[in-house]
Structure formats: structure tokens, C-alpha cells
Amino acid sequence: MPGLYIHIPFCRQACYYCDFHFSTNLSYREEMVQAMIREINLQSSYLQDNTLQSVYFGGGTPSILDIPQLEDLLHEISSNFHISEGAEITLEANPDDLSIEKLNSLKALDINRLSIGIQSFDDRALQFLHRVHNAREAMESLDKARHAGFDNISIDLMFSLPGFSTDMLKKDLRRAMHLRPEHISIYNLTIEEKTVFGNWQKKGKLTATNDDDSARQFELIISTLEDHGYEQYEISNFCRNGRYAVHNSSYWKNVSYLGIGPGAHSYDGKNRQHNVANNHLYMKALARGSVPFTMEKFDKKSWANDYILTSLRTKWGCDLKVLHEFSGYKLIKSHEKEIEKMQAERLLYSEDNKLFLTRKGRFLADSITAALFWV
Numbered sequence: 001m002p003g004l005y006i007h008i009p010f011c012r013q014a015c016y017y018c019d020f021h022f023s024t025n026l027s028y029r030e031e032m033v034q035a036m037i038r039e040i041n042l043q044s045s046y047l048q049d050n051t052l053q054s055v056y057f058g059g060g061t062p063s064i065l066d067i068p069q070l071e072d073l074l075h076e077i078s079s080n081f082h083i084s085e086g087a088e089i090t091l092e093a094n095p096d097d098l099s100i101e102k103l104n105s106l107k108a109l110d111i112n113r114l115s116i117g118i119q120s121f122d123d124r125a126l127q128f129l130h131r132v133h134n135a136r137e138a139m140e141s142l143d144k145a146r147h148a149g150f151d152n153i154s155i156d157l158m159f160s161l162p163g164f165s166t167d168m169l170k171k172d173l174r175r176a177m178h179l180r181p182e183h184i185s186i187y188n189l190t191i192e193e194k195t196v197f198g199n200w201q202k203k204g205k206l207t208a209t210n211d212d213d214s215a216r217q218f219e220l221i222i223s224t225l226e227d228h229g230y231e232q233y234e235i236s237n238f239c240r241n242g243r244y245a246v247h248n249s250s251y252w253k254n255v256s257y258l259g260i261g262p263g264a265h266s267y268d269g270k271n272r273q274h275n276v277a278n279n280h281l282y283m284k285a286l287a288r289g290s291v292p293f294t295m296e297k298f299d300k301k302s303w304a305n306d307y308i309l310t311s312l313r314t315k316w317g318c319d320l321k322v323l324h325e326f327s328g329y330k331l332i333k334s335h336e337k338e339i340e341k342m343q344a345e346r347l348l349y350s351e352d353n354k355l356f357l358t359r360k361g362r363f364l365a366d367s368i369t370a371a372l373f374w375v
């Protein structure tokens, strides 16, 4: 069953590492919601199967919307699609938006999963990242969410922060383990060119953490989370008791999805399309009754490489039959020697016509996948 993604392109302030699509001008939120409602209606026949297994409000900062705005969007979704029984309905939220009243209202809207952008429980790190919330709000947001009845909570954390010690990471992990979220996404800070950090790096004011230190921190993360009952089911994603992220997993399993909002992407099982990443152009086009997107034509080679890149990162592995059926690429045949070598080095293993990364291989995921690409 497919999924629906809704991109809310607003944030209170720009985090220094972020290159997502968002605006800090919040004055036209309602106009944007109305444009998205029009898009949901116009795109209602995009997916072959109209029954949704997941709805995901991402961003930007979806928790910036008022409850009536979220209610209007959900109403439009359920008028145009069938939300399956037990579907995962996730809202990304920042800790500073999560008052008890708001959480109770979100629960009443049948939002059943929160993904809270915590990043760190350390005030100095949060200031460095230019996050809008502080450590106290981060801690309290989970308690309040539990109190409101949320039993499926994910948190985002970051590591490899330049100038911050492994001790700080240990403290972050201790706090996370104390709060016991069902799911944790943890990302290595990457410095993107068009961000404040990118600018600082260019001017020599910031140096990224070196690869060895990052690898050591990642090893610490994996062992700490595994010791506490979390399963690493994707390189950056961990959960306990099988609470995999249904929506995000669908991206890794070649499931189709519809993306609503400026900058959102859609995939119908064959082609991808990309909505314009400009709020005003998006709203203008929708006011005229058209969806402003560009179509990426199906290209067997890029599909195959994308599939290898995403599937190998997961516990479900790279299904060689799916790879061949969709793209015609015979991975084993074209990379027989490389694969044998990686198996001998215990970086890869195969089972049931699928390829998997070993624990050792997960540390070298990027170079392994690149070596298997169809060139």
C-alpha cells in the first residue's frame, strides 16, 4: 500500500546545518494550507492504489501549523483517499511547539506517531546548531507526549558535531535511553554547501569532525542502542519491539508515494516527479488549478543505483530479483569479483537471492554501494 507525504515548508528559524526547503516567513501559512488542499484534490488519482498505509507530515516544521489547519488537511486527505485501518499517521514536531494542549489536540486528530526533532539534549550543542528549543524543552516534550497518550514516538539525534566531545554524545545517549522512545533516527552532521555551516567551513571558521572520530562515535551509538534493546534496521534508524517507521520504510522498499507541497517528491512505481521548491510559485500555480512539477523520466540505470543505495542500507537487503525485474541489471554477474572480495572481507553476505551488509559493512556503506553501481 502506498504512502502520502505532506511537506510543510515553514520553520521559526533556520538551523545552521539545514538545506531543506522552508521559509521563516510564517505570515502566509493559511494560504499555503489552502494551496495544499487544492493539490490533494488534484492529485487524488496519482496513486494506482488509493488505500494509504501511511500519512507523513514532514518539513520544515509541521508542528508550526495550527490544529484547525492540520484538521483541514487531514479532512481533505480522507475525502480523497482511503486511510487504511491502523495506518501510521506521523507528524514531525519541534519540542518548543509541544504544549500539553497541542499534544492532546494532535491525539484527537488521530495522529498516532510523533517524530520529535531533538538533535541533542545539550544546551550548548543546540545553540551551536541554532535550534529554536533548549534541552529542558527537549526532555519535557517526550514526557508530555507520553502523558497525552502517544505510544509511538521517534526522536532525531545528531552526532559528529565539530568541537563537541564523545562525552557529550554519551550524555545524549544516556538521556535518550532514559526516555525510551520507540524509534531513534541518528544522523552524522554533514556540512552542506548552501548553509551557514557551509559558509563557515569555506571561510575556515569550521572544520568537520574527522572520519575516524565519526566512525568511533557511530560504533558507540550502535553498541549503546543495541545494549538497550534497539535494532538497527537501517543505517541511521533504530527501533525497539519492531516499531519500524512504516512511511520511511516504504521509500527503502520501492513502494509508491504521493508528495504534496512545495519541494515534495512523488513516485508512482515507475517515474518520479518533483514539485517546485518555491513557496510562491507553488501557491500561484495551485491558484490557477495546476500542480507545478517536473517529471523525471524512468531511467533504468538511475533506478537501479538508487535501489542499491537505499535497500542495502536496510535489514531487508537488496533483492536481486526486484532489481533485475525493474531495471534488467544483473548485479552479481556484472560485479562477481568485487562481491566475492567483499564477502571474503566480511562486508557483505547473501541469502535468498538478496544481498546484505554485515555489521562491519555498515560502516563502509557508501563506498560499498558505490562499488556496486551500474556504470
Ligand code: SF4
Binding pocket: 010, 011, 013, 014, 015, 018, 019, 020, 022, 059, 060, 061, 094, 117
Ligand atoms: S527545524 Fe528542521 S527543517 Fe527547519 S531549519 Fe531546522 S532542521 Fe531544517
